[in-house]
Structure formats: structure tokens, C-alpha cells
Amino acid sequence: MQNLPLPVLNPALFEDVANWFCQIPHSATIGLEFVMGERGHATLRVPYNTALVGNPRSGVLHGGVMTSLIDTTSALSVFSMLNEREAIATLDLRIDYLRGATPGQPVYCTAECYRLGRQIAFTRATAYQEGNDQPIAHGVATFMRESSQAQLGSKKEGA
Amino acid sequence: MVQLEILHAAKESGNYDSIIDQIPYAKLLGVVMREENGQPLFELPFSDHNIGNVHLPALHGGAIGGFMENAALLHLVWARESAEVPRTIDFSLDFLRSGKAQSLYARCDITKQGKRVANVRMTAWQEDESKPVAVARAHFLLS
Numbered sequence: 001m002q003n004l005p006l007p008v009l010n011p012a013l014f015e016d017v018a019n020w021f022c023q024i025p026h027s028a029t030i031g032l033e034f035v036m037g038e039r040g041h042a043t044l045r046v047p048y049n050t051a052l053v054g055n056p057r058s059g060v061l062h063g064g065v066m067t068s069l070i071d072t073t074s075a076l077s078v079f080s081m082l083n084e085r086e087a088i089a090t091l092d093l094r095i096d097y098l099r100g101a102t103p104g105q106p107v108y109c110t111a112e113c114y115r116l117g118r119q120i121a122f123t124r125a126t127a128y129q130e131g132n133d134q135p136i137a138h139g140v141a142t143f144m145r146e147s148s149q150a151q152l153g154s155k156k157e158g159a
Numbered sequence: 160m161v162q163l164e165i166l167h168a169a170k171e172s173g174n175y176d177s178i179i180d181q182i183p184y185a186k187l188l189g190v191v192m193r194e195e196n197g198q199p200l201f202e203l204p205f206s207d208h209n210i211g212n213v214h215l216p217a218l219h220g221g222a223i224g225g226f227m228e229n230a231a232l233l234h235l236v237w238a239r240e241s242a243e244v245p246r247t248i249d250f251s252l253d254f255l256r257s258g259k260a261q262s263l264y265a266r267c268d269i270t271k272q273g274k275r276v277a278n279v280r281m282t283a284w285q286e287d288e289s290k291p292v293a294v295a296r297a298h299f300l301l302s
Contacts, residue, residue: 025210026219029187053183054232055244062184063247064225071221090220094251148257 006039008080017079018042021072030068035108042076043110044069048103059103063095066127069109070095070139074123077111078143081121088121089147095139105129107136119145163242170194170237178233182244185229188222192233199237201230201265210260218258218292223283227252227265227295231279234267235299245277245299252295261285263292275302 008014018034021027022044030052035043046052046061046069054062071093078088101107111125125139161181169175175192179185188209191202203209203218203226211219228250235245263283270278281295282288 024213024219025208026222029208030221051183051187056181056183062182062225062229063250064184064188064221064228067224067228067250067252068219068221071224089257090252090254092251092253093220093224094249096249097247100246 005041008037008039010083013082013085014076014079017085018076021076026068027072030065032069032072037076037080040077040081040113041110042073042080043108044073044076045106045108047106053103058100060100061103061107063097066095066097066101066107066137066139067093069107070111070125070127070137071141073109073111074113074125074139074141075143077113077123077125078116078121078145081113081116086146087148088143088145091120091142091144093139093141095137097137098135101127101136102129102132109139111139117145121145161236161242161244163240166236166240166242175199175233178236182229182232184225185233188226188229190226190229190233192230192237198266199230199234201226201233201267203263203265205261205263212257215257216260218260218263220254223254223258223263223293224250224252224295226263227281227283227293228297230265230283231267231281231295231297231299235269235277235279235301238269239272239301241301243301245301248276248298248300250295250297252293254293256290256292258283258292259285264288270296272301275300277301 209222
């Protein structure tokens with residue numbers, strides 16, 4: 001199958017959700033940053049920070065940081081395929097840790113929403129670092145669509 | 160890496176803050192560990208920096224997952240009395256309810272401990288342990 005890129009379906013919505021995802025308190029705590037998006041795909045990164053370390057002796061980032069990064073990037077990949085704003089909720093997330101992240105370098109995560117069903121969205125994600133072809137982790141997740149009446153994004157701020 | 164003297168002192172006193180202090184990410188989340196009925200019980204006191212959805216407000220799924228993974232790692236360190244913190248091989252997390260703006264608790268169960276690999280189940284809940292917010296299972300490399 002060829003991967004011919006298309007822009008995200010609704011750029012205004014995607015940009016709004018991407019910014020919002022990086023500003024929410026827990027994302028700000030780990031320093032999540034938006035990198036790029038296209039139809040079906042999203043990429044985020046976490047800069048290296050000693051507060052996010054799991055093992056001080058090795059300096060390797062904690063798996064929990066990877067969980068946040070992969071969960072958020074996967075959710076954003078779903079929004080790259082949506083035309084209208086809706087709330088989605090993670091049903092399940094599975095992560096395989098392939099190697100420890102090299103200390104001192106940012107970790108990228110790119111996620112693909114490979115099936116957008118009427119009720120369920122399916123995603124797969126890879127966490128990696130620049131200059132190393134061996135990924136840090138693989139993640140697969142499913143999301144419930146229209147999970148609640150609560151809105152996602154900045155529109156409802158202050159409402 | 161956890162110093163064994165610190166682990167023994169913590170078990171003696173029932174105060175595990177010194178263990179948490181050795182894991183930066185556990186400290187950042189604000190994980191609290193104590194013993195209840197001879198087994199570790201973990202608490203994630205509510206904190207603004209663990210919020211995912213500010214409108215609800217709800218805990219961030221990543222914070223819930225990170226808390227549970229920390230709980231499993233700490234449970235293994237506690238049970239094995241080992242200085243080495245195990246390495247996560249895989250982690251599978253099911254979200255069942257949204258996490259409200261209040262304390263989240265977790266308990267772990269070592270389903271199987273082999274020579275090299277341990278299988279651990281985790282349950283996280285808020286008001287009612289029979290209504291979990293999330294359940295997870297993971298494999299850890301011990302050696």
C-alpha cells in the first residue's frame with residue numbers, strides 16, 4: 001500500500017486540539033510538544049528532563065512518560081481524521097518496550113489512526129529518537145468515539 | 160536502583176517516601192506507598208498537574224497509566240527485596256471509567272514470578288474498589 005499524504009481533514013479543529021492536548025496540565029507537566037500532523041497521522045515529542053527519569057542510575061525515562069506520550073499522540077491521530085469536534089476516550093492501550101530511551105535526547109512519537117469506525121477508532125504508534133532506527137516502544141490503542149457530552153478543545157473554555 | 164538498607168528501613172517504619180524519592184517520575188506524579196494488611200497500597204493524591212481534561216475535570220489517562228506502572232514496579236521491589244528496579248517489557252492498560260478529581264488508589268498482584276520475568280496485574284480505583292477506574296497487566300524483566 002502506498003502512503004500518499006493528505007492534509008488533516010479539518011485543520012482548524014486539528015490545530016486547536018493539538019494545542020489543547022499539549023497545554024492540559026499533565027501534558028505541560030511532562031513538557032509535551034506538537035511536531036506535525038497529516039491525515040491519519042500525528043507526531044508529538046517529549047524533551048529530555050531529569051524529573052521524568054525512572055532509574056536515576058541509568059537516566060532512562062520512565063515507562064509512564066511513554067504511556068502519556070503514546071496515549072496523547074494516538075488520540076491526536078484520531079482527530080486528524082475528524083471533521084467535527086467530539087470527545088473520545090481511550091478504551092485500551094498496550095505498549096511494548098523495545099529499548100530504553102537514550103538519556104539527554106527528546107523522544108518522538110508518531111501515531112497512525114488506521115481504522116476510524118463509527119464507534120471505535122484503532123491506532124498504532126511508534127516512539128523513537130533521532131539518529132537511531134531502533135524504536136523505543138510500540139503502542140496499539142482503541143478509542144471510544146463520542147464517549148461523552150463533554151467537549152474537547154479550547155472552545156468551551158470558561159463555559 | 161533502590162538501596163536495600165533504605166527498603167529495609169522503609170519496611171520497618173512503614174514510611175516509603177524515601178523509596179519514592181529515588182524514582183524521579185514517581186515523585187513528580189506524587190505517588191504515595193504504604194502497607195495495608197501486609198500488602199502494599201498505592202495512592203495518587205489528587206493534584207492539578209495530573210489533570211487531563213480540565214472541563215470535567217478528569218485525571219489524564221497517561222498519569223493513571225504511569226501511576227499504575229510505578230505501583231507495579233514498587234510492588235515488585237517490595238516483594239522481591241531486590242535492589243534492581245525491574246524493566247518493563249510490555250504494559251497493557253484498560254480504561255473502564257474516567258478518573259475524577261480525587262485520590263486514585265492501586266493494588267497489585269504478582270500473577271507469576273519466574274526467574275527472569277514477572278507477570279503483574281494492577282487495579283486502580285477511587286471510591287469503590289469494586290468499581291475500578293482502570294485495570295492493567297504487565298510483564299517485567301527481573302534480571
